[in-house]
Amino acid sequence: MDKKPFEKPVMVELGHVGKYREIRSTQEAAECLMTVWPLNRGPRHRDALDTCLKVLEGYRSTADARRALVEAAKESDVLVPEDRLPKDRLPEGKLPKDKPH
Secondary structure, three states, X not given: OOOOEEEEEEEEEOOOOOOEEEEEEHHHHHHXXXXXXXXXXXXXXXXXXXXXXXXXXXOOOHHHHHHHHHHHHHHOOOEXXXXXXXXXXXXXXXXXXXXXX
């Protein structure tokens, strides 16, 4: 199944302070919204999940899913703005560009 990757990942803070998760695709967003999303869910959470499922079925665009995820993350106060990420901390799974793999 095509995971429907986002053009740009969405960074959220789940579980506890400083535990960042980079969501890179519609499939990952849907899984996150269904399994590990905080309990303070509202209508934007429901809309985001519905949008993600429609994208995975081919009825909406990945841009719609990303936009809905960002709104749900704002509603639940888990969106991590880029300027809030520590400069010396990389998102999980990322290597610095100047370091050899």
